[in-house]
Amino acid sequence: MGLRERKKRATRRALQGAAVRLTLERGLEKVTVEEIAAEADVSARTFFNYFATKEDALIGDAPISPDEADREEFIMGGPTGDFSEDLVHLLINSLAGPGDLTAHRAEAAQRKALLDREPQLLPVFLGRLHSAEQGLATAVAQRSGAPEDDFRSQVIAGAAMSVTRHTLKRVPYGDAGDIEAARALFRKAFVNLGEAFGPTD
CATH class of the missing domain: 1.10.357 (Tetracycline Repressor; domain 2)
Known part of the structure; x- marks a missing residue:
């Protein structure tokens, strides 16, 4: 697996992890895509490069x-x-x-x-x-x-x-x-x- 693919996989997993952590802490309705992206240290635009919705990120x-x-x-x-x-x-x-x-x-x-x-x-x-x-x-x-x-x-x-x-x-x-x-x-x-x-x- 090349460096670019490893970086993409790492970003995807970081977003998934952030989505799950925040939802377990606050509940699904109290977590936004923007907060998930910030937790993973990426932009909301980057989030949508990987997942269509926060539910998609949660299931991963x-x-x-x-x-x-x-x-x-x-x-x-x-x-x-x-x-x-x-x-x-x-x-x-x-x-x-x-x-x-x-x-x-x-x-x-x-x-x-x-x-x-x-x-x-x-x-x-x-x-x-x-x-x-x-x-x-x-x-x-x-x-x-x-x-x-x-x-x-x-x-x-x-x-x-x-x-x-x-x-x-x-x-x-x-x-x-x-x-x-x-x-x-x-x-x-x-x-x-x-x-x-x-x-x-």
């Missing part, structure tokens, strides 16, 4: 979604050619890099507190979750040459999203080891699903 990048390059690689049959391994690779790369799992879990805990306090944000979050799942289902369908509304692809995507959520709860805290621990747990979870629902004869 949840749930995690793969970037376009990784998604295209998966659709084209890479990087290994093995579907399960490539799906794990796609999901792991969505986490961005070593050390990010700890930050993600801290953000998830904050987001839960936010949704408890401001339940009107729940439809926005659920809509984002649905969009991410549908995007993954479309990628799975495109890889296999199935129709976009393929039921099998949708089931795989739903299971993958659930595996992601449960796996992140079990990864030990740390830095460099986070990603490899998550990768191993993803693999184990998919094997467990295959054992539970695969043919019994």
Whole structure:
């Protein structure tokens, strides 16, 4: 990732963090876009380069979604050619890099507190979750040459999203080891699903 992209990601995360902090302190109705931007040390105009509304900033990048390059690689049959391994690779790369799992879990805990306090944000979050799942289902369908509304692809995507959520709860805290621990747990979870629902004869 280049310097410019790292700076953009840092600004986006700063705005998200500021939005959540201020809303938890004051309540959604008492926080303005201008205050969020000032807290993140940017202009209101910069805020709108990243988010359309303060509600968008509050939900942020949840749930995690793969970037376009990784998604295209998966659709084209890479990087290994093995579907399960490539799906794990796609999901792991969505986490961005070593050390990010700890930050993600801290953000998830904050987001839960936010949704408890401001339940009107729940439809926005659920809509984002649905969009991410549908995007993954479309990628799975495109890889296999199935129709976009393929039921099998949708089931795989739903299971993958659930595996992601449960796996992140079990990864030990740390830095460099986070990603490899998550990768191993993803693999184990998919094997467990295959054992539970695969043919019994």
